[in-house]
Amino acid sequence: MENNFIAGFKLRRKRARRKKLIRAGIFIFVGVISIYLIFNQFNKTNNSTAKNTQIKTSSLEETVGNALEGTKGMYAVAIKNLITGEKYYLDEHKVFETGSLYKLWIMAVVYQQIQNGQLTEDQVLSEDVATLNDKFNIDPDSVELTEGTITFTVRDALKQMITISHNYAALLLTEQIKLSSLATFLKDKGFSESIVGINGESPTATASDIALFYEKLYKGELANKQYTDEMIGLLKNQQLNDGLPKYISNKSMVASKTGDIYLFKHDAGIVFTDRGDYIIVVMSESDNPPAAQERIALVSKAVFDYFANK
Numbered sequence: 001m002e003n004n005f006i007a008g009f010k011l012r013r014k015r016a017r018r019k020k021l022i023r024a025g026i027f028i029f030v031g032v033i034s035i036y037l038i039f040n041q042f043n044k045t046n047n048s049t050a051k052n053t054q055i056k057t058s059s060l061e062e063t064v065g066n067a068l069e070g071t072k073g074m075y076a077v078a079i080k081n082l083i084t085g086e087k088y089y090l091d092e093h094k095v096f097e098t099g100s101l102y103k104l105w106i107m108a109v110v111y112q113q114i115q116n117g118q119l120t121e122d123q124v125l126s127e128d129v130a131t132l133n134d135k136f137n138i139d140p141d142s143v144e145l146t147e148g149t150i151t152f153t154v155r156d157a158l159k160q161m162i163t164i165s166h167n168y169a170a171l172l173l174t175e176q177i178k179l180s181s182l183a184t185f186l187k188d189k190g191f192s193e194s195i196v197g198i199n200g201e202s203p204t205a206t207a208s209d210i211a212l213f214y215e216k217l218y219k220g221e222l223a224n225k226q227y228t229d230e231m232i233g234l235l236k237n238q239q240l241n242d243g244l245p246k247y248i249s250n251k252s253m254v255a256s257k258t259g260d261i262y263l264f265k266h267d268a269g270i271v272f273t274d275r276g277d278y279i280i281v282v283m284s285e286s287d288n289p290p291a292a293q294e295r296i297a298l299v300s301k302a303v304f305d306y307f308a309n310k
Helices: 002-068 099-115 129-135 154-163 167-177 179-188 207-218 225-236 289-308
Strands: 074-081 087-090 095-097 124-128 149-153 204-206 254-261 264-271 278-285
Touching: 002 074, 002 087, 002 289, 074 207, 074 289, 087 207, 095 264, 095 278, 099 154, 099 167, 099 179, 099 207, 099 225, 099 254, 099 264, 124 129, 124 167, 129 149, 129 167, 149 154, 149 167, 154 167, 154 225, 167 179, 204 207, 207 225, 207 264, 207 278, 225 254, 225 264, 264 289, 278 289
Parallel strands: none
Antiparallel strands: 074 087, 074 278, 095 204, 124 149, 254 264, 264 278
16 A cells, blocks of 8 residues: 555656646747747848838938929939938939029139139129120020110129029129139139030030039138128028929028029029038929929929938
8 A cells, every 4th residue: 555655656746747847848938939039020120120221321312213203304413411421413414504503603703803802892893785795695585685784783793693693793793704714713613514605605514513513612612701601691592492492491591593594494502401401403404494493392392301301
């Protein structure tokens, strides 16, 4: 009887140990599976983050591409974040007639001559309209004025030329500084894809060169700080705001200049933001310049939102 009791007790102990081992095995198995699942989820999260980072890096191209989707005509784009260096270019070396973008060069050379003492901002400039039309070979079919006299101080001529794109203010200033000075300026500053245009030829440039102009302006490479600030101030006071600034609520954030002639429609400038200042240049040639202008505004808004949300 005692032997049977001992045998039964040993059997029960063996079964108890077996149950403990089984429970321990189950616990270890569950633990291993849990660790695997956690590790797998962590990897997925990391991969997802990596993919998102990759998308974000290339999404400036996607942003511009989406904004230009369905466009007709030719577009060139140059964008550069002046803080991070992030940039995007599309046909940036394509040559376009500049329209009034050439007035950026006039502004820079005028301030260069003011800085050098060759001009003063209060100096009065005056010339007959007919003389200006003749000197610059203005097409009789496209002249805005045929008679009278244009008179401005240098300061006022600059303001009129930049903020409302006054063509005769530009001609008056060009007569003073000479086309040769503009050509020298382009060469000296490395704007190798830009041409002033002489003998009635239109000035031409690329999005790359216009972007380079703004970068040099921003970095103070075109004039000293006082005159750099004055140039940027003029551009910030732009009154033609249906392009780059159209859908940006605070227009003073944009220092820009428009350009349009015939089938060409352009806008280019610097956008100042808390998240980083950036250059944006959009040049176009199409059969529908008003539609191109709206498209420029949409590209600008898309790029603004892109940088604002980074």
